[in-house]
Amino acid sequence: MKGGISKLAIFVLIMLFTTTAPVSANTGNGADTVVEIEEIYSTIEACEVVLSSSSTVEDLDLEVQLVREDRIIDRATIPIDSINVNSRVIKVVQWETKTAEDGAYEIRVQVLNDEKEISSTEYKFVHGRQVIPEVVIEGTISNSEGVTAVIRPVDATLVDIEYMLVDGFDVIYVAKDEKVSVHTTPLTVHKRWNTLLLNNKEYLGLVKIRPSNEVAAIVVTDIFTSQDDAKITDVYKDEIGASATIEGNSQVPFDGYVQFTVYDEKGEDIVESAIMRSPILLTDDDETVEAIWENRLHEGKYKLVIEIIGNDGDRLDIQETIIDVEESATKKNDIPEQVEEENSLPSFLITQAALVLAAVAFVIRRRNT
Template sequence: MRGLMGRTAICILIILFAATAVAAAQTGDDAVTEGNITEIYSTIDTCDITLTSSSTIEDLVIDVQLVHEDRIIDRETLNVDRINANSRTIKVIRWNVKTSEDGAYKVLVQLLNNEEEIASKEYGFVHGRQVIPEVVIEGTIANSEGVTAVIRPVKATLVDIDYMLVDGTDVIYLAKDEKISIHTTPLTVHKRWNTLLLNNREYTGLVKVRPSDEVNAIVVTDSFSSMDDAKITDVYKDEIGASATIEGGSQVPFDGYVRFTVYDHDGENVVESVIMRSPILLTGDDETVEAIWENRLREGKYRLVIEIIGNDGDVLDIQETMIDVEKSVTISNDITEVVEENNSSPSFLITQAVLVLAAVGFVLRRRNIR
């Protein structure tokens, strides 16, 4: 009996040790997968850091150091409010380096939670090396619609291109083009921001070009102040009213107005003025806005001015044109009397009928043209 109890106790202890070991292993895996620094890329100007997590974690801090010859030459601390489960968060910082000596640099990144390190990573790069790159970015322009860059090849190669929209230190939009072929002529690339922007906010467009057989990439940035935008693409007008087709040109929602103003021929006196609310427009959206004059325009020539009024009350686009109102042609009962007076002449009746039909056809045709 005592031997049986002893063997039972040993089995229980073995089971407990195994369970403890499994729990410890699972805890260690969670510690590794919750809050990872998966990628770092840095130049002497900027650094982007990609974070991932297998579960939702909050209230994190990133400590980033730029080191050259064992000296910390710049340091940034960023707060990360939240990393959602199975997603990634990208942070971008700008180094404040007054002098940039040639040589090797290191970037040391720590991810902290409640002042406790949960992940760390190191990245090294060389600045100022005398090596001819495979491609050169000639220039970049970012605005509220998207970002455009011109890439000039030094030799034929394949490149991967990242497009980032940065709000402060947060990358709020990321797109990629992979294995883009560049031969002997410059390549212009463009990417639209497929996310909504706030009006009058400072953003930065970032383009990163990485040749397929090089470790280092070329990074350029361009900052801009976001604003709504729209333009007039088509106009119709007559003596009854006018319409304008409006096309959006920004990821800041356009929620403004279209103003139609009719002046006399000399452009001194306002004859009609109508302000219409436009539907909300984003890049590539188009809508037609119509206005009806309070009074039908009389015969004469008029000047029409159509203005797009933006969210801030500024004029985004303007188009001027003319309205030519011709004298209306009316067919009276006198024709019937003429016909009755000339019943004795069939050829005259035929001639008069042809003239009447031609006049009616002319009027209808002119109206359709207008």
């Protein structure tokens, strides 16, 4: 048709727009508020949406749909309390798909205010049958301490690596390593969560790698349940008492106990026991917890069991060892009896003095080792 545009030309223009600019947003009806959908990335497992606004906005809803051949497979509506001016909000959706057929998928995104659309866009991706990337993520493990991933290079390249900790729809921690060199051997990367976690709560760890020569990113996710954790790194023991150095290994604050139990040589009868509160520990924190026996151990061999009791009363770590008390050790700190009745101290003062001296001797001996 002369002076016009053919249907084929219009179709080509639409395809070019949706392919080259999948995250451009359509702002709604001349409203003062402009919310931009800056970025979308999705796999069959999870979808990431990045929003920004030219002004502070409140009470929004983000509608995200996973579509396969015009059929909605999964959807999520995410309330957004506010977006501050010149700030970014990241939301993550975990898809709950019973099937993962190879082929083309579509993500449809809408930003709503009082059920009125103010921004929308679409994003397409292919699951399976993908072109071989420059790097492959061989595996990832997320836990209460952090996230670890193994990257295998196909070709030598530089990559940007982004680490995310997700609580529900919200990204509560983000860290990034830029221009990481990946050569001929697998590379192990690790990032610690520098934020506090709640005990027995489910989180999602996400690793996104973008090779320098590729537009698309590679994303892997791993769900974990956070738990407090601590371990015994050092032990000191003698006839007066014992101590254990405890190291935290989780971003869930450890607020538990250390239990010391002394058994006879056969490990049957309890001779001494003490349970001591531990200082609060996070990852890489360490503290020494000490216990003094009520009675000095006599000459002989004893079995010592030290246990770390977690926030929920579960046993996090245990260490067993032997206390070997020699005859000289049982006498060197004894206090001689007073012979003269007139000048002698009351017996309860002597007992207290003996306990104080024993505690001081234990601490000094512990620090000198």
